[in-house]
Amino acid sequence: MKAWAMMTLAAGVCLSVCAGCQMHGAGNAGQQAIARERIGEVDGEPVFLYTLVNRGGMKMSVMNYGATVVSLWVPDRDGRLADVVQGFDSLEEYINHNDSYFGNVVGRYGNRIAKGQFSLDGAKYSLAKNNNENHLHGGLKGFDKVVWESEPVTRNDAAGVKLTYLSKDGEEGYPGNLSVTVFYWLTMKNELSIEYHAQTDKATPVNVTHHGYFNLGGHGSGDIEDHELTLHADRFNVVDKGLIPTGELRPVAGTPMDFTKPIAIGARIDDAYQQLVYGKGYDHNWILNKQDASLTLAATLHDPQSGRVMTVHTTEPGVQFYSGNFLDGTHKGKAGKVYKHRYALCLETQHYPDSPNQSEFPSTILRPGQEYVHKTIYRFAVKP
Ligand code: GAL
Secondary structure, three states, X not given: OOEOOOOOOOOOOOOOOOOOOEEEOOHHHOXXXXXXXXXXXXOOEEEEEXXXXXXXXXXXXXXXXXXXXXXXXXXXXXXXXXXOEOOOOEHHHHHHHOOOOOOEEEOOEOOEEHHHXXXXXXXXXXXXXXXXXXXXXXXXXXXXXXXXXXEEEEEOOEEEEEEEEEEOOXXXXXXXXXXXXXXXXXXXXXEXXXXXXXXXXXXXXOEOEEEOOEOXXXXXXXXXXXXXXXXXXXXXXXXXXXXXXXXXXXXXXOOOOOOOOOEEHHHOOOOOOHHHHHHXXXXXXXXXXXXXXXOEEEEEEEOOOXXXXXXXXXXXXXXXXXXXXXXXXXXXXXXXXXXXXXXXXXXXEEOOOOHHHOXXXXXXXXXXXXXXXXXXXXXXXXXX
């Protein structure tokens, strides 16, 4: 299978490197452009790589296998581009080695469901157990391992890719046929804007999110412990040693979980604080300070060295901050980079883990006639 590392695009111009590449003109989207290349097949379904460029200097590639952001090139304070997300150079590697969910959409339920079980409307459901005794990120074959239908889309201020997937009744143990649509937009304001929609014909839990691994210095450039993080959250979900919430929502004040003011991730990450011991670092769900499902600022990440800043706005009530603790150098990623311990972090906007078993948590149950809507924007800027 073909590697795509050599594909290069100049900002504002779409340079095809492939036979059969379809160009989608800028149209309303100003100098935005989209290229599409067929890169292989999975389960008899064609897999495409879309490359998008915007006039703000960013470029992004997305593949419909796993609804994956494969690369995201962002300028630093001197205008130099770096690819700030971890990933692989070929489809084959994504199929065989992406056990960490690099760049995927995860679901039906992103994060953990205790013992892979829940009850709903009087019925008991058993899900695939793929994280010791628990269910994680949708199971053995979650949304990260399926081929999504895909098409290029444009709007006035952005170019994007629309991805749709029908998760059948019973898939990985979940009830109901769930029809899911995800839009990845690259906007003219240097944003990766993601919209998720879902509908079901039977009540089911839904908690989809993007599982990008960010390093604002460029993927593979070192660990993220010098990145400064702010989380707009006064409380977090306390977990047990299997990373399942205990139900306690603990104030962050006075603990190493306090990111209400910008602080280097590495400043307290190895403190002898029980929650950090359980997570082997940060791997927790912060409860965002918000009253409703409007789009609000959840997090700000700053890399002092490159000057790159990423803000995260979301409609979701929580954010899972995972500091890449399970990365151990066994993954050789794009351009031969080795992804070592804490070389990247995830900021996964979502509901709280294990919500189907915790009646006090905001509900994740979607019912027929309702629409699941989730919007998250990762916006890139620089500081001097
Ligand atoms: C994260 C999760 C981690 C780990 C990781 C995948 O979302 O919080 O505990 O499972 O995915 O390696």
